Amino acid sequence: MNLNLTLIAQAIAFAIFIWFTVKFVWPYLLRAIEARQKQIAEGLAAAERGRAELAEAGKKVEVSLADARNRAQTLANETRDKLNAEAETRRKGLESQLNAKLAEAEKTIAATKSAAMSNVHGIAVDTASAIVQRLIGTAPAGGAVETAVAAALKR
Numbered sequence: 001m002n003l004n005l006t007l008i009a010q011a012i013a014f015a016i017f018i019w020f021t022v023k024f025v026w027p028y029l030l031r032a033i034e035a036r037q038k039q040i041a042e043g044l045a046a047a048e049r050g051r052a053e054l055a056e057a058g059k060k061v062e063v064s065l066a067d068a069r070n071r072a073q074t075l076a077n078e079t080r081d082k083l084n085a086e087a088e089t090r091r092k093g094l095e096s097q098l099n100a101k102l103a104e105a106e107k108t109i110a111a112t113k114s115a116a117m118s119n120v121h122g123i124a125v126d127t128a129s130a131i132v133q134r135l136i137g138t139a140p141a142g143g144a145v146e147t148a149v150a151a152a153l154k155r
Helices: 003-136 142-154
Strands: none
Touching: 003 142
């Protein structure tokens, strides 16, 4: 057996194997690798889009929450102001009613006091006349007793 012939035969077999691999196997492997690279690139792009969408959604949620807080605060302020205004209106109405009742009560007290003082004046005049009559034995002049009682009540 000739070593050169064996080497040449092996070189030819290897060349045929390389040609067969390049012609039939290599394109299949390249298509599979390219398909896998394309699939990985699409997955990475989808992940990046998902991350961007998540960040956008997070921003929208923050904006929505801030808007909801502002609306809630505004509504609470409006409600508080409305209730304060209603309470103030009711307070003023009750205060005016109370003042009217107070004025009426003061008028009634003044009228009662005047009537009582008039009765006291009359009773004082009658009592003073009776005491003077008992002490001196004769009835005093009506005008003198009334003047004395009026002067004593003014003090």
